[in-house]
Amino acid sequence: MRKRIFEIIEVSKDGDTASAAYDTLMLVVIVVSLIPLAFKSEPFVFLVIDKVAAVIFCVDYLLRWLTADYKLEARSSLAFIRYPFTLMAIIDLISILPSVGLIGRGFKVLRVMRMLRALRVVRMFKAFRYSRNFQIIISVLRTSKKSLLAVGTLAVGYIVTAALIIFNVEPDTFDTFFDAVYWATISLTTVGYGDIYPVSTAGQIITMVSSFLGIAIVALPAGIITAGYMNAINEPDTAISPTPSDEVCSGGDKRG
DSSP: OHHHHHHHHSOOOTTOHHHHHHHHHHHHHHHHHHGGGGOSSOOHHHHHHHHHHHHHHHHHHHHHHHTHHHHSOTTOTHHHHHGGGSHHHHHHHHHHGGGOHHHHHHOOOHHHHHHHHHGGGGHHHHGGGGOHHHHHHHHHHHHTHHHHHHHHHHHHHHHHHHHHHHHHHOTTTOSSHHHHHHHHHHHHTTOOOSSSOOOSHHHHHHHHHHHHHHHHHHHHHHHHHHHHHHHHHHOGGGTSOOOTTTSOOSSOOOOO
16 A cells, blocks of 8 residues: 555656546645745745645655655665654645644744745655656766766856955955856856946956856766756656665565
């Protein structure tokens, strides 16, 4: 029985109508639960939507916790202890907490309430586990993590170096080092808001060089992810491969 529940709540496989219906239901609930965030006011219907969605998310969380041994470590009770600390379980919990009445009554400050309300956006990440396309993207990110980490390290090094240079070239323009880091990040992405910019000739030359380098660095992750995605599409059987911490232990588990 528990194994069948696990099969239903996981990403649907070909021919599993119940699992496909469950995935569709959860995706619809996630999207509908995010609609109230697009409005400043919260009429009664939005409160109902939020409470109903929270109940469904709680049931989903409990079902996943009930079948944690299939997801993490078969034949081990430690799986039920480990599961609440996994990334997706934490995301599930965060998406539920803002809708719990006790939390709402415990925080009366408007700013804190707004922050808690904004946490509902985390529900968007729940959609990753109910869509095969999202699973493919996650698999691509997982297999390309070394390359992406190298590019990320290069980007951070670029930002710090550029910030240090511009901060010393134009100390009058950039009041703090954080302002220089902000400018370097904007230059890296070639956005150019124009709120902070160098005014000296040396600073403007540095900005031009920085922009050219930024184009090259920003283009690298796009190429890596695109190549990985195309490989995953061409090899559908290996597109969704769970990590060692997520996969069900091998050995032909027959429990129900």
